[in-house]
Amino acid sequence: MDPQHTPPKRTLTLRDVSEAAGVSEMTVSRVLRNRGDVSDATRLKVNEAAKKLGYVPNKIAGALASQRVNLVAVIIPSMSNMVFPEVMTSISEVLDETPLQPVIGVTNYQPEKEEAVLFEMLSWRPSGVIIAGLEHTDAARAMMQNADVPIVEIMDLDGDPIDAIVGVSQRRAGREMAEAIIAQGYRKIGFMGTNMPLDHRARKRLEGFTEALEKAGIGIADQEFYSGGSALVKGREMTETILKRSPDLDFLYYSNDMIGAGGLLYCLANGIDVPGKVGLAGFNGVELLDGLPKQLATMDAERHQIGRIAAEIIAARANGIDVEQRVELKPRLQFGDTLRR
Amino acid sequence: MDPQHTPPKRTLTLRDVSEAAGVSEMTVSRVLRNRGDVSDATRLKVNEAAKKLGYVPNKIAGALASQRVNLVAVIIPSMSNMVFPEVMTSISEVLDETPLQPVIGVTNYQPEKEEAVLFEMLSWRPSGVIIAGLEHTDAARAMMQNADVPIVEIMDLDGDPIDAIVGVSQRRAGREMAEAIIAQGYRKIGFMGTNMPLDHRARKRLEGFTEALEKAGIGIADQEFYSGGSALVKGREMTETILKRSPDLDFLYYSNDMIGAGGLLYCLANGIDVPGKVGLAGFNGVELLDGLPKQLATMDAERHQIGRIAAEIIAARANGIDVEQRVELKPRLQFGDTLRR
DNA sequence: TACAAGTATGTTATCGCTAACATAATTATT
């Protein structure tokens, strides 16, 4: 350690740079932020001094003084479900064009964790919050209401937003899928999904799905739930289980594409005629599906659009521009090769 | 807006709470941080006041005053490659047990972007940095050297670390895979991978792979590169291309499991005997593979271990405990069903 | 009772930067 015999490094401040450049701290501050009028000569001097010293500004002090923070809190339930990294990617893309920076918090689908993460993030006084879902603890909701920064709730659309909202109606997504299935003449329908009472979006899709079925006078003929483990494997296993138990099923609806893909692979491996004997459908439109031997029917949840628009709302609001408060995206049904038509 | 006729809300400070509770700001600060001796009575008063007002502390001010920040910068190249979300998940798990909080930055494999992200993050004076890879711009390296916080470089092991390092030797991983393949008698070997000169880990694996082949007197018989698009689809397409062009290949090595899975699905769909006629192997051990009809041979890069250990190093150092500086994990070869033995 | 030791609270001085205003230097305008 310390092979260069560096002096006991006290971290550098504006003052160090200002002394090195022979100007006031304020001038250095102006140069480093490209603010106000500074002559080219001093600008050069300052930049050189800063670079030579390896000065890194202290945003903590800057933020405290200016009452401005360029961070955007993004709160999502999980990183394992590819949906969220995808949304993140779009958010990043948009914010990259602005001075804003996303900061990610993960809740593991736990409301109390969400509350804690939110509290932590709000205590850094971000310029905006993007948060998945509409279900929050009372305290979390109150915090967001009082925070006086733009809040964008994303993914879901069924409920009362705190501020802005961008998403698809999960109920509608479920309903439309059910309607499409019924329209194609399927009647004995099985459902497979995660066993996560706190995944409200999955829950709402199932509600919409069931509701539409009931309207047509049919119910879910059989169902199966899983938790944990490899979704692809679980999809395969659940499909085997449900088909053995209820061999007369003519359609299988999966709450996500990963288990749907597992189910599809099971059917193909076992010579089950898809979509002749059984139809299949999932939800989400994950990229993975494109590579499967048959295209799984699915409904695209417009995740990239959602991320993009949410970030745009925050960016606009940060510039004092007011924009639409509610953006409803329509999930797109893709028939693929597993839902006959 | 403002339907409740709320007073023009100035955000709350310690002072507001202290006035409401009838104590000094310092006492409120102590209660809210559980520091020092405070009587139960005042503790109660303060907590009630804080909750009633909905006070959210200002960590910016706190950090400036205490010169302590509980953030850990985590810098990764991408969110689309599941490898990184997985590492993130492990990091989060460990940091959840501490007062530390991860903050994620994404570089898109661009050195300049990495430098910018790093600068931005260091300007928040984090308690530590976890960064993927060993290749950085000179400026980035200098910043980390001067930052006076623990730096952990992860994933890779072939090169000179700035501070601590946790990973697998990518060269060795490539080499060992080549040796296993040769040992099983395969001789005409094709390679498929991404066309990303800045993915140094993929590059090093290929180098190690080639090197080991050469030592056995063989070279790569044919190769194919891709960029962008669905990896699964690309794997399928490249496999078709390469096998049509070089029908005598008896082994296909893929730089990642996703394209490997695509290749496997192609072979299965086209009745190609695996691993009889052609053997296949990928790299990474993604969960997805467990659900495929046949298990793809692969090498697990120990991503969860890496994330866990990196976070532990930061956590330990934050507490002044010095720990191992270099942790080499050994990639584990899994033969699966596509590499005969 | 008196004094030490501990417990509970308050006071003061930063932390490193920027907003806002003040002043100096330069250029334009008549």
Place this chain on the structure above:
DNA sequence: AATAATTATGTTAGCGATAACATACTTGTA
């Protein structure tokens, strides 16, 4: 050349918390 307008720089006073020290209040004990 004198004054206004513009440009370039400096000065001062916080931002909202906490560290460190100071003080007041208990309690115990000889």
